Amino acid sequence: MSTDLSHFKDAFFEESQEHLTTIEEGLLQLEQRPGDIDLLNRIFRGAHSIKGNSGMFGFTAVSQFTHKMESVLDQLRSSQMVVTVAITDLLLQSLDCLKTLIDCARTGAAPDEAHVAALGGRLEACQGTPAPGQATAVPAADERSLPPGTHRFTITWAPPRYLFQRGLDPAQFLKELASLGTVTHLALDAGRLPVLMELDPEQCYLGWTLELETGKDLKVIDAVFDFVREDSTLTIVDNPVETHPTAAVSDGAKPLGEILVETGVVSQTQLNQALSQQKKVGEILVEQKVATPEQISEALKKQSECTVPAKKAETPSIRVDTVKIDRLINLVGELVITQSMLSDLGSRFEMSQLPVLLERVAQLERNTREIQERVMGIRMVPIGNAFSRFPRLVRDLSGKAGKKIQLILSGEETELDKTVIESIGDPLTHLVRNSADHGLEPPDERLAAGKPEQGIIRLNAFHEGGSICITVEDDGRGLNRDKILAKGIKQGLIAESDKLSDEQIWMLIFKPGFSTAEKVTDVSGRGVGMDVVKRNIEGLGGTVSIKTVTGKGTTFTLKLPLTLAIIEGMTVRVGQDTYIVPLLSILESIQPKREMLKSIVGKGELVNVRGTYLPLMRLYDVFRLEPELSDPTKAILLILETEGERVAVMVDEILGQQQVVIKSMEQNFRKIEGVAGATILGDGTVGFILDVRGLLNISRNGTAQAA
Amino acid sequence: MAEQEFANKELNHQTGISTDGSQFLTFQLGEELYGVDILRVQEIKGYTAVTRIPNTPAHIKGVLNLRGTIVPIVELRTKFGMPTIEYTMFTVIVVVVVKEKIMGLVVDAVSDVLDIDKKDIQPAPQFGAQVDVSFLNGIGKAGDKLVALLDMDRLLTDGDMTESEKIAA
Numbered sequence: 001m002s003t004d005l006s007h008f009k010d011a012f013f014e015e016s017q018e019h020l021t022t023i024e025e026g027l028l029q030l031e032q033r034p035g036d037i038d039l040l041n042r043i044f045r046g047a048h049s050i051k052g053n054s055g056m057f058g059f060t061a062v063s064q065f066t067h068k069m070e071s072v073l074d075q076l077r078s079s080q081m082v083v084t085v086a087i088t089d090l091l092l093q094s095l096d097c098l099k100t101l102i103d104c105a106r107t108g109a110a111p112d113e114a115h116v117a118a119l120g121g122r123l124e125a126c127q128g129t130p131a132p133g134q135a136t137a138v139p140a141a142d143e144r145s146l147p148p149g150t151h152r153f154t155i156t157w158a159p160p161r162y163l164f165q166r167g168l169d170p171a172q173f174l175k176e177l178a179s180l181g182t183v184t185h186l187a188l189d190a191g192r193l194p195v196l197m198e199l200d201p202e203q204c205y206l207g208w209t210l211e212l213e214t215g216k217d218l219k220v221i222d223a224v225f226d227f228v229r230e231d232s233t234l235t236i237v238d239n240p241v242e243t244h245p246t247a248a249v250s251d252g253a254k255p256l257g258e259i260l261v262e263t264g265v266v267s268q269t270q271l272n273q274a275l276s277q278q279k280k281v282g283e284i285l286v287e288q289k290v291a292t293p294e295q296i297s298e299a300l301k302k303q304s305e306c307t308v309p310a311k312k313a314e315t316p317s318i319r320v321d322t323v324k325i326d327r328l329i330n331l332v333g334e335l336v337i338t339q340s341m342l343s344d345l346g347s348r349f350e351m352s353q354l355p356v357l358l359e360r361v362a363q364l365e366r367n368t369r370e371i372q373e374r375v376m377g378i379r380m381v382p383i384g385n386a387f388s389r390f391p392r393l394v395r396d397l398s399g400k401a402g403k404k405i406q407l408i409l410s411g412e413e414t415e416l417d418k419t420v421i422e423s424i425g426d427p428l429t430h431l432v433r434n435s436a437d438h439g440l441e442p443p444d445e446r447l448a449a450g451k452p453e454q455g456i457i458r459l460n461a462f463h464e465g466g467s468i469c470i471t472v473e474d475d476g477r478g479l480n481r482d483k484i485l486a487k488g489i490k491q492g493l494i495a496e497s498d499k500l501s502d503e504q505i506w507m508l509i510f511k512p513g514f515s516t517a518e519k520v521t522d523v524s525g526r527g528v529g530m531d532v533v534k535r536n537i538e539g540l541g542g543t544v545s546i547k548t549v550t551g552k553g554t555t556f557t558l559k560l561p562l563t564l565a566i567i568e569g570m571t572v573r574v575g576q577d578t579y580i581v582p583l584l585s586i587l588e589s590i591q592p593k594r595e596m597l598k599s600i601v602g603k604g605e606l607v608n609v610r611g612t613y614l615p616l617m618r619l620y621d622v623f624r625l626e627p628e629l630s631d632p633t634k635a636i637l638l639i640l641e642t643e644g645e646r647v648a649v650m651v652d653e654i655l656g657q658q659q660v661v662i663k664s665m666e667q668n669f670r671k672i673e674g675v676a677g678a679t680i681l682g683d684g685t686v687g688f689i690l691d692v693r694g695l696l697n698i699s700r701n702g703t704a705q706a707a
Numbered sequence: 708m709a710e711q712e713f714a715n716k717e718l719n720h721q722t723g724i725s726t727d728g729s730q731f732l733t734f735q736l737g738e739e740l741y742g743v744d745i746l747r748v749q750e751i752k753g754y755t756a757v758t759r760i761p762n763t764p765a766h767i768k769g770v771l772n773l774r775g776t777i778v779p780i781v782e783l784r785t786k787f788g789m790p791t792i793e794y795t796m797f798t799v800i801v802v803v804v805v806k807e808k809i810m811g812l813v814v815d816a817v818s819d820v821l822d823i824d825k826k827d828i829q830p831a832p833q834f835g836a837q838v839d840v841s842f843l844n845g846i847g848k849a850g851d852k853l854v855a856l857l858d859m860d861r862l863l864t865d866g867d868m869t870e871s872e873k874i875a876a
Binding site for chain 1: 756757758759760761762763769770771772775776777778779808809810
């Protein structure tokens with residue numbers, strides 16, 4: 001049975017992730033807008049869904065803990081408690097705990113019980129009144145607006161066993177009660193049910209507990225039970241109700257009326273009648289002179305503004321806009337038509353029809369290109385998904401570092417490949433942490449420098465050419481050239497005599513183990529991280545660059561390809577073979593003059609490119625091919641760069657530039673040194689994509705000399 | 708079982724009939740007849756030019772685009788130390804699946820699908836074939852023909868197909 005549920009479980013975990021994100025975003029926004037009922041409702045709904053779903057799958061630890069959070073949220077929502085920083089902190093901590101609990105439920109690991117209990121205790125303690133032990137199955141009554149003078153009766157009724165023998169139906173009683181007012185809560189008590197063997201179908205074992213909101217008084221309610229009062233267990237408790245001026249929308253559950261109609265408790269007409277008697281909160285408030293119509297309409301406007309859909313969480317599946325799919329289907333339709341036109345033409349082809357053929361082939365080409373673009377578009381998701389974790393991170397960091405930090409996000413709608421988005425999360429986190437910890441100064445230092453107390457970290461994403469740029473910018477102290485230089489020399493990364501450009505100096509901070517922070521903090525300063533950032537970004541085929549102005553701030557720019565599956569490449573030829581060089585790694589291509597070439601015995605050849613000597617690598621040597629040209633002055637040199645290292649690679653000819661789809665070599669074969677992958681060229685044959693790093697390794701290890 | 712002998716010309720997974728591994732696709736290399744378990748064979752295609760892979764042993768002919776998948780092609784003659792010959796119209800690539808990897812074998816010509824009973828399979832002798840016997844599962848007898856049955860796993864998962872660079876100088 002549990003195996004049957006397993007794929008629903010996956011859906012639950014996926015969904016929970018979304019709810020968690022919603023809650024987190026909500027809580028963070030709540031600090032700015034503490035009174036926003038709509039926001040609170042959204043948070044509450046998230047928590048409520050997690051509670052309900054986890055209960056369904058038997059993750060009791062999750063549902064119990066969520067229940068405690070929910071109780072606090074409920075009190076906030078009903079204005080019994082006020083949103084304070086302490087409460088937000090507590091809720092955020094609880095949220096983290098909830099995340100861990102859900103993770104534990106997924107992996108089957110044991111959660112840290114003590115921590116959970118402690119947080120649970122704090123959640124309970126912070127509430128004004130202890131939370132009701134029972135979960136609310138139906139939206140709590142507080143959400144509804146009630147006319148004054150309403151009573152809320154809690155009725156517990158267990159009819160006598162012989163009820164059916166008297167020709168009575170308990171449903172009739174319930175219907176009658178419902179007709180007196182609104183049933184806000186109905187629970188079945190099946191506690192008296194015997195085991196199946198002993199069950200007598202003619203006996204009534206069931207009992208009900210219901211909450212009824214009505215303008216009628218106790219006597220009328222009591223009268224309903226006149227026929228069965230004897231032998232019934234009946235308690236009717238009258239709770240007078242305060243009206244709450246909340247205009248809450250019911251949560252994910254169905255509206256009560258709908259349920260009642262479905263279960264046959266009331267009819268649709270009865271329900272409609274009841275509903276028509278309900279007034280809108282706004283009207284009531286105006287009648288009661290608590291608010292002016294202007295205030296109400298203002299509030300309504302605000303409400304509609306707040307109903308922007310919550311951002312989606314990162315999940316292994318992709319949700320695709322149906323519009324995108326429809327367009328794709330149209331395109332496929334067109335492709336099929338073009339194909340049938342072509343095959344029709346092919347079946348009775350004459351040379352005179354050549355122009356027609358060429359035109360159709362061109363059409364086919366158009367179709368194909370468009371389909372390719374659209375299909376790639378499906379994998380594109382807004383980068384906002386990767387950004388969504390930063391408001392929380394920055395909030396925590398500013399607390400820990402004792403700095404005031406404002407985070408400004410922009411370009412969240414910029415789309416890029418999902419796999420890229422997944423892989424840039426960690427590098428971006430490192431950069432933001434770094435900016436918060438190293439980049440921004442403490443408040444007093446900022447004030448002394450004549451800057452506003454609050455530091456700013458700006459995250460921005462935008463398209464530039466065929467790639468996407470993400471910048472992490474701070475208005476802090478900037479990089480300290482001398483300090484980095486001194487540290488670099490001390491750590492032996494550079495020699496004192498080295499003359500480095502500013503850019504080369506900044507790149508030092510990406511070296512493993514490099515940190516200039518005087519003290520190691522919880523956040524950063526251990527010198528782990530920046531090298532990882534660089535490695536990750538380069539692994540994605542991207543680059544990192546730094547711009548910094550002392551005293552003004554630092555900007556890290558990540559430049560990434562739009563997708564991992566397709567790269568922009570330069571096709572080059574060596575003898576009979578065609579290779580593809582990733583365009584990102586090409587700095588320039590030159591045809592050298594004789595005097596630019598130097599060869600050093602035993603060390604290989606060098607080429608002087610505007611004063612810098614670069615090693616010259618003959619691709620045919622490295623790959624042991626038969627070249628057409630062996631004289632560098634007749635061939636072409638590609639100046640390639642990888643990880644700050646440059647090399648001149650000699651090829652026979654540049655054929656052109658094209659986008660290539662990367663195919664794995666490892667799938668059916670194995671990794672080949674110097675080859676990043678394969679692709680299929682225009683003529684259907686296979687071409688290899690060069691891996692510059694690998695080429696350097698080969699030439700260094702001198703494997704080529706074996707030939 | 709025996710009546711199925713030639714029915715299985717269409718050499719595809721799906722159509723392959725389970726025969727306890729006793730049905731073999733046979734092909735020719737020079738004068739000799741070799742066989743591979745038919746369930747290993749994905750397809751047979753005519754020889755088309757391949758792309759050489761830099762810095763790989765000579766018997767690795769190159770890679771081929773097989774409907775969008777990159778498939779390495781092994782020249783069996785070179786692998787077995789036989790002299791290479793001009794490719795003819797009979798030269799084909801037998802595409803096999805070995806441990807979830809797809810590979811192609813260049814052979815002189817395919818001949819038949821043969822049923823070989825387990826009792827007709829003998830262990831490979833230590834000499835007599837031009838092949839390093841560790842690549843053989845045994846010698847099968849079908850009628851008057853002798854077929855060297857290849858052990859695909861051992862043949863195609865040795866060092867040069869999977870491990871990193873080992874260049875035969």
